[in-house]
Amino acid sequence: MFTGIVEELGSVTAIEEQSDAVRLTVEGRVVSTDAALGDSIAVNGCCLTVSTRGDGTFTADVMKMTLDKTSLGALAVGHRVNLERACTPQTRLGGHIVQGHVDTTGTILDRSPGEHWDLVEIALPEQIRRYVVLHGSITVDGISLTVAELRDESFVVSLIPETLARTTLGFKQPGDPVNLEADIIAKHVERLIQK
Known part of the structure; x- marks a missing residue:
């Protein structure tokens, strides 16, 4: 779950095309500092799962259904993206309840x-x-x-x-x-x- 309060503007650093998905690498120094494998990070409102983490970056696998239903399929290297880590029980709910499941x-x-x-x-x-x-x-x-x-x-x-x-x-x-x-x-x- 997210709050819709963007933590930082990140940028797409790599897109690896796969047969039915892409591996998306995003630079986001704030959101990646404590990101663990399996954590959720919202990228332009899409809940993605961290599959690898680098120095100030994280990578997520994005399946075809997500690419077709959202604007993530239109991203290119260098594009800026809104980033937010999933909230915790201690997080202030400054926005509203956001699932990260784009309609x-x-x-x-x-x-x-x-x-x-x-x-x-x-x-x-x-x-x-x-x-x-x-x-x-x-x-x-x-x-x-x-x-x-x-x-x-x-x-x-x-x-x-x-x-x-x-x-x-x-x-x-x-x-x-x-x-x-x-x-x-x-x-x-x-x-x-x-x-």
Whole structure:
């Protein structure tokens, strides 16, 4: 489990293509300092398992299903990524409950810079629309954000200077894909009501 509070911006240092997967190596000095084999690290909101660790880097195996369902398949060496270690029982839950199980991808539609923050509009795919509510939480590329405006087929988030400086949303532009994870509590409530 994660909180959606990005610990650092890392960068992809190697991608090893395999027949039905890739081995992704990421530089992230903060998140790799105490990483052990088998630990979970969220990369742009995708929960990945540490398979090897180097000096300031870690490697994870990413299967085809994850590559197809998320934006990780579009990564290239040098790309920046949001990184967060899995939380512990002592961790402050500064964002919201994030599983690292990406539901789908969306596309940045518009970006409006302000004096103190940016407004970013993101396409909201049909499959998760029912889980997204005004002023509710959504995870975008592993970042816990509040829905500032909800439209028929999109939503808007307001990014403060800290988020702009510390995450990939500081430089992503219209047309760029982002990973989306809806609030797990909404999914559980729906399931309970269906029964």
